[in-house]
Amino acid sequence: MRSDxxxxxxxxxxxxxxxxxxxxxxxxxxxxxxxxxxxxRRTMAxxxxxxxxRSEKGHGGGWALARPLDxxxxxxxxxxxxxxxxxxxxxxxxxxxxxxxxAVNAELGAxxxxxxGQLLDHFAKVSLGDLARQFDEKLKQGGHLPPHLQGMQRLDxx
Amino acid sequence: MRSDxxxxxxxxxxxxxxxxxxxxxxxxxxxxxxxxxxxxRRTMAxxxxxxxxRSEKGHGGGWALARPLDxxxxxxxxxxxxxxxxxxxxxxxxxxxxxxxxAVNAELGAxxxxxxGQLLDHFAKVSLGDLARQFDEKLKQGGHLPPHLQGMQRLDxx
DNA sequence: TATCATGTAACTTATGAAGATTCATGAAAG
DNA sequence: CTTTCATGAATCTTCATAAGTTACATGATA
Numbered sequence: 001m002r003s004d005x006x007x008x009x010x011x012x013x014x015x016x017x018x019x020x021x022x023x024x025x026x027x028x029x030x031x032x033x034x035x036x037x038x039x040x041r042r043t044m045a046x047x048x049x050x051x052x053x054r055s056e057k058g059h060g061g062g063w064a065l066a067r068p069l070d071x072x073x074x075x076x077x078x079x080x081x082x083x084x085x086x087x088x089x090x091x092x093x094x095x096x097x098x099x100x101x102x103a104v105n106a107e108l109g110a111x112x113x114x115x116x117g118q119l120l121d122h123f124a125k126v127s128l129g130d131l132a133r134q135f136d137e138k139l140k141q142g143g144h145l146p147p148h149l150q151g152m153q154r155l156d157x158x
Numbered sequence: 159m160r161s162d163x164x165x166x167x168x169x170x171x172x173x174x175x176x177x178x179x180x181x182x183x184x185x186x187x188x189x190x191x192x193x194x195x196x197x198x199r200r201t202m203a204x205x206x207x208x209x210x211x212r213s214e215k216g217h218g219g220g221w222a223l224a225r226p227l228d229x230x231x232x233x234x235x236x237x238x239x240x241x242x243x244x245x246x247x248x249x250x251x252x253x254x255x256x257x258x259x260x261a262v263n264a265e266l267g268a269x270x271x272x273x274x275g276q277l278l279d280h281f282a283k284v285s286l287g288d289l290a291r292q293f294d295e296k297l298k299q300g301g302h303l304p305p306h307l308q309g310m311q312r313l314d315x316x
Numbered sequence: 317t318a319t320c321a322t323g324t325a326a327c328t329t330a331t332g333a334a335g336a337t338t339c340a341t342g343a344a345a346g
Numbered sequence: 347c348t349t350t351c352a353t354g355a356a357t358c359t360t361c362a363t364a365a366g367t368t369a370c371a372t373g374a375t376a
Contacts, residue, residue, distance in 0.1 A: 002331050003248030004364065011262045012250075025321065033250065036366055041322065057322045058374030074265075084364095085246045090161030092170075092191065103293040104169045107232075111280050115273040122269050135261040160362050162333065183352065194335050199353065216343030219352045242333095 004084050006043050009033050010077050013040070014053070015132050018069050023062030043081070050080040070129035078123055086119065087112055162242050164201050167191050168235050171198070172211070173290050176227050181220030201239070208238035228287035236281055244277065245270055 013029050026037035026044075033040065044063060047053045054066045065072075078084075090112075091105045171187050184195035184202075191198065202221060205211045212224045223230075236242075248270075249263045 002364070003243070004246050005248060005250035006364080007247055008249045008262055008266055011266070012256070012259050015258050015262070023321095027321085032256070035250075037322095038324090038367070039365060041324085042365095045323085055322060056374080057320080057372075059320055059376060061321045061374070063322095085161070088162050088243045088246045089165055090163060091166045092163035092193075098170070098190070099296045100173050100293050101170050103289055103296060104166055104173070107284065107289055107292065108166055108169070111277060111284075114280075115277045118276065119269060119273045122272075126265065126269075131261055131265055134265065135258050138257045138261060160333070164333080181352095185352090195353095196336070196355090197334060199355085200334090203354085213353060214343080215341075215351080215353045217345060217351055219343070221353095 003088070006081050006084065007074075007078055009035070010043060010047060010081065011074065011128065011131060013044075014047075014065065014072065014077070014128055015069065015135065017053070017063060017065055018128075018132060023056060023060065023064045025062040029063065046080045046082055047077065050076070052076060052080055068129070069132050070127050072128045074123035074126045074128075075120055077128075078120070086116055161246070164239050164242060165232075165236055167193070168201060168205060168239065169232065169286065169289060171202075172205075172223065172230065172235070172286055173227065173293065175211070175221060175223055176286070176290060181214060181218065181222045183220040187221065204238045204240055205235065208234070210234060210238055226287070227290050228285050230286045232281035232284045232286070233278055235286075236278070244274055 013024075013033060016029070016032055017024050026040040029040045029044075030037040044053060044055070048055055051066055052072055053063055055061070055063050089108075091101075091108065093101060093105075096102055096105065171182075171191060174187070174190055175182050184198040187198045187202075188195040202211060202213070206213055209224055210230055211221055213219070213221050247266075249259075249266065251259060251263075254260055254263065
């Protein structure tokens with residue numbers, strides 16, 4: 001099973017959007033993410049519904065942040081995406097009659113629930129602003145600009 | 159993405175095997191797990207290669223534990239299965255040139271690596287014997303026997 | 317009114333576990 | 347020695363879902 005990259009992609013996209021002067025079209029974001037504009041709209045729709053980003057049609061339209069990066073946590077994004085399945089492993093039957101299987105499901109389910117809680121707690125504590133600052137660090141330490149940032153305005157932090 | 163149930167199924171199967179008098183054929187195990195005998199052989203192959211179970215051909219053949227349940231941890235099984243992918247989420251690109259994406263991958267990767275470590279630590283501490291005892295508890299507390307255990311010998315713990 | 321951009325439906329592709337079929341191999345029973 | 351039973355393994359199909367694609371409607375701006 002190929003892994004779900006929606007969370008990763010939205011983090012990537014939103015940080016870029018913060019760096020851009022105006023609204024970013026789905027097409028531009030799709031290029032940044034090496035994907036398709038429809039995939040961008042589809043994925044971004046959840047964030048819009050949760051008030052994290054805004055979209056505008058027509059000339060000069062596109063996507064823009066609805067709040068500062070520091071006021072958006074990784075958990076906000078994860079939840080806006082509909083809390084996609086975290087684990088690739090799971091029980092074979094959800095409500096087994098076999099007591100052995102019930103014991104297995106209980107143990108495994110509890111273990112997964114615990115680490116899920118830990119991960120989401122962490123997501124709640126990390127903001128997109130934190131990630132953006134980590135990017136700025138990388139840049140200072142001799143990183144080169146990616147193609148889609150070269151010759152761009154409002155590259156704050158440089 | 160449908161989740162990978164191999165770990166769950168192997169835990170289930172091995173506890174049953176401990177309860178059975180002789181060797182269990184792939185067919186019998188497949189019935190217990192509501193699956194196919196070939197799936198059982200395919201999944202069990204890794205456990206055999208790691209010396210957790212033994213298989214015998216011919217009359218009276220089948221699968222048997224190679225060690226006591228208390229000497230098999232959940233981590234042993236997970237590793238014998240080839241350490242299947244734990245998470246359903248992940249990066250969209252493995253080695254991105256974009257520094258923003260690198261920062262996102264670093265943060266997300268570190269968070270996932272941390273909880274993975276916590277989960278595997280837990281798996282190392284839980285043995286199949288522990289799970290079997292939890293099953294025995296359920297049984298004492300008014301549980302009924304699953305169809306494939308009714309009328310069976312060597313139901314230790316009853 | 318022409319252009320640009322989102323919104324959305326519908327379809328195809330890619331991936332990997334799971335399921336199923338088939339035959340070879342080897343062990344035990346008769 | 348032959349039959350039966352079981353694993354071993356190759357090969358194919360099925361299934362679920364994110365991702366990718368195509369097409370068109372809707373609305374905003376120049």
